[in-house]
Amino acid sequence: MMEKTVRAEFSAAGRSFPPYGTGNNHNTWYAATMVDARGVEIPYADRDGRELRTVSERYYPAPGQKFFLKGGVIDNPKYEYRGPETLPFDELIRRGYQLPFYADLSRMPESERKVIWGMMVGEEAKTKVPVYQNYTERGFDPDRHMLQSYGTGWQSASFLEQERQFFGAPGGLMHDWDLKTNIDGIYACGDQLYASDCAGAACATGYYAGRKAADYAEGVELCQCSQEDIRAEKERLYAPLSRDEKSGISWKELNKAISKAMQNYCGGVKCDSLLLEGLDLLKKYEEEAVPVLYAANPHELMRVHEVMDILTVARLVLQASLARKSSSEPLCFMRSDYPETDPPRDRKYIVIRQEDESVVVRQVPLDFFGDLEEEYEKRNRDYMEREAAGNGR
Amino acid sequence: MEDRKIQGMGEDSGTEYSVRQSPASLNPICFDPDICIGCNRCVQVCQCDILFPAERKGEPPVVMYPGECYYCGACVMECPGKGAISLRHPLMNQAKFVPAARPKA
Numbered sequence: 335m336m337e338k339t340v341r342a343e344f345s346a347a348g349r350s351f352p353p354y355g356t357g358n359n360h361n362t363w364y365a366a367t368m369v370d371a372r373g374v375e376i377p378y379a380d381r382d383g384r385e386l387r388t389v390s391e392r393y394y395p396a397p398g399q400k401f402f403l404k405g406g407v408i409d410n411p412k413y414e415y416r417g418p419e420t421l422p423f424d425e426l427i428r429r430g431y432q433l434p435f436y437a438d439l440s441r442m443p444e445s446e447r448k449v450i451w452g453m454m455v456g457e458e459a460k461t462k463v464p465v466y467q468n469y470t471e472r473g474f475d476p477d478r479h480m481l482q483s484y485g486t487g488w489q490s491a492s493f494l495e496q497e498r499q500f501f502g503a504p505g506g507l508m509h510d511w512d513l514k515t516n517i518d519g520i521y522a523c524g525d526q527l528y529a530s531d532c533a534g535a536a537c538a539t540g541y542y543a544g545r546k547a548a549d550y551a552e553g554v555e556l557c558q559c560s561q562e563d564i565r566a567e568k569e570r571l572y573a574p575l576s577r578d579e580k581s582g583i584s585w586k587e588l589n590k591a592i593s594k595a596m597q598n599y600c601g602g603v604k605c606d607s608l609l610l611e612g613l614d615l616l617k618k619y620e621e622e623a624v625p626v627l628y629a630a631n632p633h634e635l636m637r638v639h640e641v642m643d644i645l646t647v648a649r650l651v652l653q654a655s656l657a658r659k660s661s662s663e664p665l666c667f668m669r670s671d672y673p674e675t676d677p678p679r680d681r682k683y684i685v686i687r688q689e690d691e692s693v694v695v696r697q698v699p700l701d702f703f704g705d706l707e708e709e710y711e712k713r714n715r716d717y718m719e720r721e722a723a724g725n726g727r
Numbered sequence: 728m729e730d731r732k733i734q735g736m737g738e739d740s741g742t743e744y745s746v747r748q749s750p751a752s753l754n755p756i757c758f759d760p761d762i763c764i765g766c767n768r769c770v771q772v773c774q775c776d777i778l779f780p781a782e783r784k785g786e787p788p789v790v791m792y793p794g795e796c797y798y799c800g801a802c803v804m805e806c807p808g809k810g811a812i813s814l815r816h817p818l819m820n821q822a823k824f825v826p827a828a829r830p831k832a
């Protein structure tokens with residue numbers, strides 16, 4: 335596991351506006367026309383800074399560029415893949431643009447407006463009702479209205495530096511070429527992997543991990559399970575159901591306490607002493623709060639176990655943060671006690687794992703997976719042959 | 728609302744649990760009892776397990792844990808009756824929109 339928290343950008347609940355329901359020009363809303371508080375249009379520029387004059391140009395690569403990549407984890411693509419984008423925020427402020435910004439689809443050609451609002455927002459599962467339908471009922475008409483932006487980018491709220499979330503490129507679970515973790519038979523996919531987020535990556539890695547797990551399952555013999563282990567595990571899982579509500583702690587109380595601890599001790603700026611303080615507090619929660627967590631019914635039991643998982647992950651994040659003794663821009667990782675940013679000695683994965691009660695740290699080179707094409711083909715020949723023959727499973 | 732008793736399922740069917748509507752500062756899901764037929768499809772689809780079937784057959788479900796709704800809209804999409812169930816974002820999360828400014832020359 336590697337540290338994987340970035341400043342929050344995106345949330346479906348809490349105090350966040352509905353995802354994809356604020357004025358922005360990314361992903362679903364690419365490349366919406368943006369204006370500032372005065373109604374002045376914000377320019378788009380290609381990768382060379384050439385300002386674009388028409389809406390249509392925003393959807394084409396720069397002269398001499400074959401294609402560009404957008405969306406998901408590709409926030410800061412290499413020059414080779416960089417596509418049209420609105421001018422950087424600092425430049426806009428220097429030029430006198432004023433907040434708040436808005437997405438103004440009414441200035442776009444009708445076909446583009448219909449694609450963004452009617453097709454992308456209107457037909458994406460999680461935006462159909464909460465955004466398209468709700469906003470329409472509230473009177474929003476993309477022909478006549480513009481929608482406000484919050485914060486300076488594509489975030490769904492103006493989040494604070496200490497509000498972190500597991501999202502984006504930095505950090506994630508360590509795995510091998512089969513997406514298998516260090517626990518034999520357990521595979522990982524989706525946002526929990528490093529350098530991975532959004533639906534496309536989740537589908538691709540989920541499919542891959544599932545295929546590899548199925549192959550693995552075919553080749554192993556099921557062992558006899560011990561009735562005593564099953565009994566003990568059931569007892570552990572169901573224990574909160576028989577605890578006393580009056581003297582116990584609810585999942586909500588522990589959830590809020592962990593959240594506050596992480597904001598205090600593992601926020602935007604980190605240092606050894608704060609991180610250790612955080613670990614100390616979470617250890618106290620583990621020892622004192624977890625044994626008295628109660629649940630009145632299976633719904634609450636599910637939440638109790640969710641929060642116990644959150645507690646484990648929070649401790650992992652603190653440990654992983656302790657292990658990196660420098661700051662890093664691409665990892666959104668700032669240390670007040672190790673301000674040196676991205677020194678060559680730390681240009682590697684710093685991976686932690688638990689062994690008994692202690693944390694083991696190791697370093698892995700950035701290119702540990704080798705040549706992508708060659709290594710993929712080596713490990714997936716049978717699959718490629720099946721697919722080529724047209725009878726993939 | 729009083730505690731409600733529910734039975735466990737499967738090998739747990741002999742156990743009785745209590746469920747109580749959990750107070751929240753918002754009311755994200757509303758039913759129209761004139762349209763809702765109490766089919767409980769919304770209950771089945773909710774990934775957050777916040778809706779519970781009504782005690783009386785044919786009545787709208789109960790929003791047992793309103794504070795845990797994450798506004799995905801799956802319940803509304805799954806409902807066979809238009810207008811039987813609706814989703815509302817909390818006031819503080821309602822994004823602002825204004826009449827479009829006329830383009831500057």
Ligand code: SF4
Nearest residue numbers: 773796797799800802
């Ligand atoms: S909006 Fe989503 S989370 Fe909320 S009740 Fe409906 S299905 Fe459940």
Ligand code: SF4
Nearest residue numbers: 763764766767769806
């Ligand atoms: S799916 Fe619709 S009709 Fe069925 S119980 Fe839910 S709200 Fe009522």
